[in-house]
Structure formats: C-alpha cells, structure tokens
Amino acid sequence: MTTHDPSAPDVHEAAFNPAAPASPLERARSLLHLTRQAMAAPDLQGGLLPVMEALLSGTAAVGTAYFEASGDQALVYQVRAAAGEMPSTAGMAAIAAHGLPANVPLLRVLQEAPEALFYGDVHASPDTQGFVELGVASLAAAPVQDTQGELFGALLMHTFRPHAWTHDERQLFGMVADTVASLTCRLRAEEHMRAAQESSLRALGLALEARDGESLGHTDRVTALALKMAGRLAFTPQETCALRWGAYLHDIGKIAVPDAVLLKRGPLDADEWEVMKGHVVAGSSFATTLAFLPDASLAVIAQHHERWDGSGYPWGMSGDEISLGARIFALCDVYDALVSERPYKEAWRPEDALAEVQAQAGRQFDPALVPVFVTVVNEQEG
Amino acid sequence: MTTHDPSAPDVHEAAFNPAAPASPLERARSLLHLTRQAMAAPDLQGGLLPVMEALLSGTAAVGTAYFEASGDQALVYQVRAAAGEMPSTAGMAAIAAHGLPANVPLLRVLQEAPEALFYGDVHASPDTQGFVELGVASLAAAPVQDTQGELFGALLMHTFRPHAWTHDERQLFGMVADTVASLTCRLRAEEHMRAAQESSLRALGLALEARDGESLGHTDRVTALALKMAGRLAFTPQETCALRWGAYLHDIGKIAVPDAVLLKRGPLDADEWEVMKGHVVAGSSFATTLAFLPDASLAVIAQHHERWDGSGYPWGMSGDEISLGARIFALCDVYDALVSERPYKEAWRPEDALAEVQAQAGRQFDPALVPVFVTVVNEQEG
Missing domain, CATH: 1.10.3210.10 (Hypothetical protein af1432)
Structure with missing residues (x-):
C-alpha cells in the first residue's frame, strides 16, 4: 500500500487497459484460481491481497481497502487489508491508524444496502460525505454481512479523478466483494472453533484447580x-x-x-x-x-x-x-x-x-x- | 444420478452446446459463484453437486463422479458425489456399492500424475483397463491430493461414445478438479478440528471417571x-x-x-x-x-x-x-x-x-x- 499526493498527475487511469489479452476462459480460470486460493487461505490478508490486486488491474480503481468492525461494540471499522494507492491526506492517515467510525454516512447507508454502491463523483451524494476531504474522487462500496445479515465489514475501492463505473467494473467488484464475504465468514467460523477447542483444553487443566x-x-x-x-x-x-x-x-x-x-x-x-x-x-x-x-x-x-x-x-x-x-x-x-x-x-x-x-x-x-x-x-x- | 443403457441412442452429445449464450464475464461470474459456494459449503455433496452439474453442462461428459479413499488402509475408493448418467452395467453397480479398488490401473497411474489425464477412447490405453466393460467410452481423470502430495481422491468424467476432449473441456475439468481438491482439504481440516474439539470435551467428562x-x-x-x-x-x-x-x-x-x-x-x-x-x-x-x-x-x-x-x-x-x-x-x-x-x-x-x-x-x-x-x-x- 503506497500513498498518493492528490496534486501529482494520475498515471494509473492512463495505464488502465480493460481488454485483457487472455481468452475469456483463461481469464475466468485465473479469477477462479484466485478465488479458490482466497477461499482456502489460512488468514485474511493472505487470502484477500491477490484478489484485491486483480480488482485493481481489472478496473479503473487505484486503491482498495477492506474494513472490518472491531470489538463487540463495533464503533469503529479497522483496515484489515489494503492494496494500491491510498490518498496521502491527514484524514486518510488517521483512518489507517484509528479506523473508520461506524457512524460515518457511508457505513450507515451500507447497513441497509443489499449490494454494492457506486459513486462516480463523491461530491454528488450525501452518502459519501467526508470522502472529498480524504482526497478520493469516485468510490465503490460493498457491504460484507454475517449469516444473520448484520453488517460487519465493507470493501471500498476508489479513484483520485471522477470516474463513471462501467458494467464490467461493477460485476468484477461484486465478485470480489462476495469472495471477501465468503472468506471472512469462513475464517470467523474457524476462529470460533479454534477458540472453543482452546477453552476446552484450558478447562480440562482448570478442572484440577477446582x-x-x-x-x-x-x-x-x-x-x-x-x-x-x-x-x-x-x-x-x-x-x-x-x-x-x-x-x-x-x-x-x-x-x-x-x-x-x-x-x-x-x-x-x-x-x-x-x-x-x-x-x-x-x-x-x-x-x-x-x-x-x-x-x-x-x-x-x-x-x-x-x-x-x-x-x-x-x-x-x-x-x-x-x-x-x-x-x-x-x-x-x-x-x-x-x-x-x-x-x-x-x-x-x-x-x-x-x-x-x-x-x-x-x-x-x-x-x-x-x-x-x-x-x-x-x-x-x- | 441416473443410469444409462449403452444400447440406447446417446442424445446428450447432440444436445451439447459449447457456446454459452452469456457474456464471458457473466459466465466467469457464474463459475466463480459456484466455486465460492462450493468452497464455503458445509459438506462435500452440497459443495460438489453444483460444480459437477456445471461441468456436465460445459463439456461433452454425460456423467461425473468423485471417489475418495476410505479408511486408513485406503484399499478402496468410494463414490462420495456423482452427477449425470452412470452406465447401467453390473460392474458399475458393484462400484457404486463397494467402491473402486485402489489397485485398478487408473488409480495407480493417478498416484504419479501431477494433473488430469484424458482418454478419448478407453480401448486405446492400458491405464483405463476395465472401463470398457463398465460401459464407458471416453474418460477424464484428475488426481486429488492432500498437502503432502498423497493421492486420496479422484474426479472422473465420462462419455458413452468415444470423444476427443477439447482444450476448453480440459481447462474446465482442471478448474473443477482444483475446486474439489481445495474443498476436500478444507473439509478434512475442519473434520480434524471438530474431532479434536469432541475428544477434548469427552476427556473433560472422563477426567472424573479417573x-x-x-x-x-x-x-x-x-x-x-x-x-x-x-x-x-x-x-x-x-x-x-x-x-x-x-x-x-x-x-x-x-x-x-x-x-x-x-x-x-x-x-x-x-x-x-x-x-x-x-x-x-x-x-x-x-x-x-x-x-x-x-x-x-x-x-x-x-x-x-x-x-x-x-x-x-x-x-x-x-x-x-x-x-x-x-x-x-x-x-x-x-x-x-x-x-x-x-x-x-x-x-x-x-x-x-x-x-x-x-x-x-x-x-x-x-x-x-x-x-x-x-x-x-x-x-x-x-
């Protein structure tokens, strides 16, 4: 993850090439391969980074980050994985360090959103209030929900110039967001199981102290x-x-x-x-x-x-x-x-x-x- | 899973249409969706059947089955999931009931095979000895290995008429075999963890009997x-x-x-x-x-x-x-x-x-x- 000075020229969009040279089936195979690897990954970062890189190379987005609610109160969403360029603003540094407060308008909107939301220009919507100041121009945001439909994470991707998100970009972002949701649900289930195993063994030891x-x-x-x-x-x-x-x-x-x-x-x-x-x-x-x-x-x-x-x-x-x-x-x-x-x-x-x-x-x-x-x-x- | 009389006309190949009407990205999305669902499935059958159905609709294969070594000795590979048509021969009925012996030539070849093997006509290779009698004409077989590279399963697909497997069919079969391998590895790891959890709790109860x-x-x-x-x-x-x-x-x-x-x-x-x-x-x-x-x-x-x-x-x-x-x-x-x-x-x-x-x-x-x-x-x- 690198940082970006908003005053510098934006070379990423110029370099973006939506027509991948591979055949459709080869492209599908490579996406499938990444998804399968992500789904089988032992940890979040290792699983997400390759699909996030693929997201950046398949869309105009210059950076992407996955935020997850931390703690029982879930007052803050912390960055759990990020790829590409982040704005080099003080606001972004604060978010990287302290997380995104759960009461920012975007997260409140995502709580009710059934699927990903796309903003070509963050000036134009009250949902994305605060993102202009961060140095972001266009934004995509997908809710990540648990099996009860509760929001616990959000996948974001952004550009530094206004950008109309295409149909293919929306499709690809949706796929990546679904992969993030499936992987996090699996890892949470495993973590739950591991914690149960750990507390059973500790209880076995503690039985003696009784x-x-x-x-x-x-x-x-x-x-x-x-x-x-x-x-x-x-x-x-x-x-x-x-x-x-x-x-x-x-x-x-x-x-x-x-x-x-x-x-x-x-x-x-x-x-x-x-x-x-x-x-x-x-x-x-x-x-x-x-x-x-x-x-x-x-x-x-x-x-x-x-x-x-x-x-x-x-x-x-x-x-x-x-x-x-x-x-x-x-x-x-x-x-x-x-x-x-x-x-x-x-x-x-x-x-x-x-x-x-x-x-x-x-x-x-x-x-x-x-x-x-x-x-x-x-x-x-x- | 239905059975097939080898003397009846084979309508499946005539109906096979390799050019799917969906766009490449939509086709990729649907494959990705199936893979992600498979990878997140709570059990093998539930995870595999949808991807096996997709395999049948995307290739000339009329039937597919996943076999897995059973027991520590692994003398026999049992059918764990199957889709499409199986030959209605006595040999096939015996395999469905008792499994495929680990010493059939095909399984021995798969033990050394790094990836999937394709046989356009099972008469033509000693590897597929015995499959003619089962009523199978062409065959594809992929090894499913554990993390140590040991064979523990095999994915097969077959036709009832000789068939030259195309590049796209080989690609798709490879993808599905990879998904089977990832899913079975995950389910085995979970099963191992569940068994450990179970024996810890039982031990806690048994501690008293000591x-x-x-x-x-x-x-x-x-x-x-x-x-x-x-x-x-x-x-x-x-x-x-x-x-x-x-x-x-x-x-x-x-x-x-x-x-x-x-x-x-x-x-x-x-x-x-x-x-x-x-x-x-x-x-x-x-x-x-x-x-x-x-x-x-x-x-x-x-x-x-x-x-x-x-x-x-x-x-x-x-x-x-x-x-x-x-x-x-x-x-x-x-x-x-x-x-x-x-x-x-x-x-x-x-x-x-x-x-x-x-x-x-x-x-x-x-x-x-x-x-x-x-x-x-x-x-x-x-």
Missing part, C-alpha cells in the same frame, strides 16, 4: 510464563501451541491422586510420595487418548518433573534427552510453586525464587535456558 | 443412550450435538466434591448429601466458562437431577419447565445408575430397571418420553 483451592490460578500463570519463553525463543505458532496445550494439561494426572495425598497438610511419607509421583504417568496415559495432541505437548506432560542432571522422575532422563518444551516448562512450574503459598510453606519473594532457579542451573534446570527465564521474569515483575 | 473407578464407562454409556433417544426424536444435528456435549459434561461438577463424600461406601448423612447435591451448581458454573457451549448443553448440566413432578434438585423445576434435553438425559442417567454396581448396591437386571423407570413415568420422568426410552433400551438389549 479440587485444590491452593493451586488456583497456577495453570494460567505457568501457561503465561511458558508463552513468554516461547516468544523469547522465537517458537513458531505450531511450537507455541504445542507448549501451551502441554502447559494446560501438565498436571492432569493429579485427577487420579486421592484427596488424602493431594490435599495433605504436611510432608508426604514414602508411600504417599510414590502415589503423588504417579500423576505424571497417569497424566501421560490420559493425554494419549487425546489423539490430536502434538508429541511436543505429550512430552511436556510426561517430562515436566525430569531434571537436567538426571535426578528427576519418572524416567530419570537428563540433558537434551528431555524435550525443550519440558525443560522450559519445568522452570515455569517450579518458579510458580516457589512464589505461591502452599499448605507446607510460605510464598517466596520473586528475587529469592529467581536466586534458587539460578542456583539450580545445570542441576535441576537447563543452564542455557535459565538466563532467558530470568529475563522473562524480570520483565514481568519490573 | 477418580471414581466405580463409574468407569458411565459417561460413554449415558451418552450413547442419549444419542439413541435423539435419533428416535428426530433431533437436528445441532440439537444432537448440544445433547451429546451436555451428556459428556453432566457430572463435571463432581470434580469439586471431596473424596470423603464422592467415594463414601455407605449412605451419605444430611450434610454430605448437601455437598453431593452441590455438584450440579458447581458444574453449571464451571460449564458457563466454556463460552461456546450451547444453552441446551448447559441446561442438561444444570437440570439433570430435576424431576417431572417438581421433587428434584437443585431448582425444583417441574414438567416442561425442565428442558427437553435434561428430561431425556435424566432417564439415561438414572437407568445406567440402576444397571451398574455401586458401593452401596448391586447392579439391577435391565428388565427390573426398565420396570422402575416405567413406574416413575409422570413422577420422576416425563411420561411422554418413557415409552420412547423403553423402545430404545429394548432395541439395545435385544
């Missing part, structure tokens, strides 16, 4: 720490997701530990300690029934009590044998236990807990990860 | 009974899903009930009974944090101990005030408790449990649902 009031908030706190570590270590989205799911579920095996052991006030005897340690194997076996869990999540659940020097449980793994996720998570889990109050101990001060973590570098913890963890905690506490 | 060995299998058994009731009562897929999720989570609040009460061998005293009854409110409040749960699922969790005559807990609701899902579920839950062994009782015989359920019609249970439940159980036991 039994054990002392650990209230532990799952969310260690997950937050683990995610900060993932950020520092430049994890991919997939790696981050696997670590997050492992964090949610790390203690799920404690479901099988009886109250008499789990909630005991005071030190555990040898037998009780064996029962408590059993939560790792129980949790691993339970988590294996969730066939979709990545191996990296299972490793966090199975190995989060292993120690760098091999003195952990249940497998006695050491060093790099322990998965990276489990080494990261062990730091987060132990630190949170130290700074939390427990039946048998006071809450430690963060600086004391960090000193203990540092003292355990190379013994309990991966020495390469300890400094990263210290930075993450200092940023959080500071 | 604490209480006596109730092992209870969640799955009551869910199965509830789903049979939903089938009998012609529930929509959405209603069925809400009931299933409610069944998974109905006792989730028992997570908060201490071992001393939950696992007590012998009758509960008044205070313990109050703690046990608290699981309904605890479960409702826990389930409310799962923002995506439908109201009908929440109602099952909140109301599954209500009774038709108003004597249940915790709200003392009665009759139709109690949600249909909760009234159905109460039947399944109580029946399963009766036929299961518990610390304080033997397992009842199914016929005795059913007699008790019938005796409670209009008292504990909705009298209109009791006969439906009896039928469902008798079918299951018989």
Whole structure:
C-alpha cells in the first residue's frame, strides 16, 4: 500500500487497459484460481491481497481497502487489508491508524444496502460525505454481512479523478466483494472453533484447580510464563501451541491422586510420595487418548518433573534427552510453586525464587535456558 | 444420478452446446459463484453437486463422479458425489456399492500424475483397463491430493461414445478438479478440528471417571443412550450435538466434591448429601466458562437431577419447565445408575430397571418420553 499526493498527475487511469489479452476462459480460470486460493487461505490478508490486486488491474480503481468492525461494540471499522494507492491526506492517515467510525454516512447507508454502491463523483451524494476531504474522487462500496445479515465489514475501492463505473467494473467488484464475504465468514467460523477447542483444553487443566483451592490460578500463570519463553525463543505458532496445550494439561494426572495425598497438610511419607509421583504417568496415559495432541505437548506432560542432571522422575532422563518444551516448562512450574503459598510453606519473594532457579542451573534446570527465564521474569515483575 | 443403457441412442452429445449464450464475464461470474459456494459449503455433496452439474453442462461428459479413499488402509475408493448418467452395467453397480479398488490401473497411474489425464477412447490405453466393460467410452481423470502430495481422491468424467476432449473441456475439468481438491482439504481440516474439539470435551467428562473407578464407562454409556433417544426424536444435528456435549459434561461438577463424600461406601448423612447435591451448581458454573457451549448443553448440566413432578434438585423445576434435553438425559442417567454396581448396591437386571423407570413415568420422568426410552433400551438389549 503506497500513498498518493492528490496534486501529482494520475498515471494509473492512463495505464488502465480493460481488454485483457487472455481468452475469456483463461481469464475466468485465473479469477477462479484466485478465488479458490482466497477461499482456502489460512488468514485474511493472505487470502484477500491477490484478489484485491486483480480488482485493481481489472478496473479503473487505484486503491482498495477492506474494513472490518472491531470489538463487540463495533464503533469503529479497522483496515484489515489494503492494496494500491491510498490518498496521502491527514484524514486518510488517521483512518489507517484509528479506523473508520461506524457512524460515518457511508457505513450507515451500507447497513441497509443489499449490494454494492457506486459513486462516480463523491461530491454528488450525501452518502459519501467526508470522502472529498480524504482526497478520493469516485468510490465503490460493498457491504460484507454475517449469516444473520448484520453488517460487519465493507470493501471500498476508489479513484483520485471522477470516474463513471462501467458494467464490467461493477460485476468484477461484486465478485470480489462476495469472495471477501465468503472468506471472512469462513475464517470467523474457524476462529470460533479454534477458540472453543482452546477453552476446552484450558478447562480440562482448570478442572484440577477446582479440587485444590491452593493451586488456583497456577495453570494460567505457568501457561503465561511458558508463552513468554516461547516468544523469547522465537517458537513458531505450531511450537507455541504445542507448549501451551502441554502447559494446560501438565498436571492432569493429579485427577487420579486421592484427596488424602493431594490435599495433605504436611510432608508426604514414602508411600504417599510414590502415589503423588504417579500423576505424571497417569497424566501421560490420559493425554494419549487425546489423539490430536502434538508429541511436543505429550512430552511436556510426561517430562515436566525430569531434571537436567538426571535426578528427576519418572524416567530419570537428563540433558537434551528431555524435550525443550519440558525443560522450559519445568522452570515455569517450579518458579510458580516457589512464589505461591502452599499448605507446607510460605510464598517466596520473586528475587529469592529467581536466586534458587539460578542456583539450580545445570542441576535441576537447563543452564542455557535459565538466563532467558530470568529475563522473562524480570520483565514481568519490573 | 441416473443410469444409462449403452444400447440406447446417446442424445446428450447432440444436445451439447459449447457456446454459452452469456457474456464471458457473466459466465466467469457464474463459475466463480459456484466455486465460492462450493468452497464455503458445509459438506462435500452440497459443495460438489453444483460444480459437477456445471461441468456436465460445459463439456461433452454425460456423467461425473468423485471417489475418495476410505479408511486408513485406503484399499478402496468410494463414490462420495456423482452427477449425470452412470452406465447401467453390473460392474458399475458393484462400484457404486463397494467402491473402486485402489489397485485398478487408473488409480495407480493417478498416484504419479501431477494433473488430469484424458482418454478419448478407453480401448486405446492400458491405464483405463476395465472401463470398457463398465460401459464407458471416453474418460477424464484428475488426481486429488492432500498437502503432502498423497493421492486420496479422484474426479472422473465420462462419455458413452468415444470423444476427443477439447482444450476448453480440459481447462474446465482442471478448474473443477482444483475446486474439489481445495474443498476436500478444507473439509478434512475442519473434520480434524471438530474431532479434536469432541475428544477434548469427552476427556473433560472422563477426567472424573479417573477418580471414581466405580463409574468407569458411565459417561460413554449415558451418552450413547442419549444419542439413541435423539435419533428416535428426530433431533437436528445441532440439537444432537448440544445433547451429546451436555451428556459428556453432566457430572463435571463432581470434580469439586471431596473424596470423603464422592467415594463414601455407605449412605451419605444430611450434610454430605448437601455437598453431593452441590455438584450440579458447581458444574453449571464451571460449564458457563466454556463460552461456546450451547444453552441446551448447559441446561442438561444444570437440570439433570430435576424431576417431572417438581421433587428434584437443585431448582425444583417441574414438567416442561425442565428442558427437553435434561428430561431425556435424566432417564439415561438414572437407568445406567440402576444397571451398574455401586458401593452401596448391586447392579439391577435391565428388565427390573426398565420396570422402575416405567413406574416413575409422570413422577420422576416425563411420561411422554418413557415409552420412547423403553423402545430404545429394548432395541439395545435385544
């Protein structure tokens, strides 16, 4: 997306060539290809940019942008994707930064519009009030509605000189607007599903906290720490997701530990300690029934009590044998236990807990990860 | 999908008119529209049939079918969608019923094919061995691959007379095959996500069984009974899903009930009974944090101990005030408790449990649902 000085000569319209050299079927095939790619895209920007570029090359428009209502109140429509030239006015800069207020006349008109609206000269209609000042001369605007017919987005395209939109341009804009609507509906449905999946897994982890009031908030706190570590270590989205799911579920095996052991006030005897340690194997076996869990999540659940020097449980793994996720998570889990109050101990001060973590570098913890963890905690506490 | 007698005159090719009356852009728009609809379709059949019909009207093909590998072994490709005329031969009937074996030459060739293959006369190529006997004269076949490039489906179209496939027909077939591939990939990804969501919710319900060995299998058994009731009562897929999720989570609040009460061998005293009854409110409040749960699922969790005559807990609701899902579920839950062994009782015989359920019609249970439940159980036991 580039910006345009309205006083400069407009070369785009001169360069516009509506007669594409390809055969009709080839042109259709290329449009279809773009649409299919857009519809299958994993995100909005990636899906929309190619069809928006095609829109610009097939019409006199010099720029196009897709705006979407943000937040539950939907008081503002933010730019979600844009291609071509935008006016280089202060008003346009403000819209790029803060969005288009939902009460501008154009958005109010679109709320009632069944399909795209075309304005050859924005001076001539009260609908497009405010667009002259932005530096736009002609405009096309299409409503993007959800399945209930509620407006949640708007596709706009514009020129810097007055322009009578042709039949073919209107057709093409309509097609692109329909593609935007279908894609956004699909992505919203997927997002809804992803959020549901995420909250189910978190709930599974939280179920444990319902039994054990002392650990209230532990799952969310260690997950937050683990995610900060993932950020520092430049994890991919997939790696981050696997670590997050492992964090949610790390203690799920404690479901099988009886109250008499789990909630005991005071030190555990040898037998009780064996029962408590059993939560790792129980949790691993339970988590294996969730066939979709990545191996990296299972490793966090199975190995989060292993120690760098091999003195952990249940497998006695050491060093790099322990998965990276489990080494990261062990730091987060132990630190949170130290700074939390427990039946048998006071809450430690963060600086004391960090000193203990540092003292355990190379013994309990991966020495390469300890400094990263210290930075993450200092940023959080500071 | 109709069948065709190879000895009858073939009128389709005579009626075929490759010059569509619409303008190229209108034709493109209609194709785009179909593709977008296909890509956004909730299921394979609904998405594919319109584009398959468009394929038939834009080519000389008289019939088309999409085959997909079924099962992990993928020894057979089953018909998933078909349009137009199929040969009325015994071989074709066998394929429609049992699928196309993965080792027929055509599927083996497609495994290595980067794009669609065209056969003007199936006599002329070893690739299409077996298709003459099916009553097919010319054939087009496109591979449908997953993101790793593995073949998992094949789109075929055929004529009953030899036919040289034109450039435009090849283009159109390629477009439709690409749409099939994109749509099936999206639907498989969604199916994967749905299965993950489903198993997370079931795991949440099962977590409880890990604490209480006596109730092992209870969640799955009551869910199965509830789903049979939903089938009998012609529930929509959405209603069925809400009931299933409610069944998974109905006792989730028992997570908060201490071992001393939950696992007590012998009758509960008044205070313990109050703690046990608290699981309904605890479960409702826990389930409310799962923002995506439908109201009908929440109602099952909140109301599954209500009774038709108003004597249940915790709200003392009665009759139709109690949600249909909760009234159905109460039947399944109580029946399963009766036929299961518990610390304080033997397992009842199914016929005795059913007699008790019938005796409670209009008292504990909705009298209109009791006969439906009896039928469902008798079918299951018989």
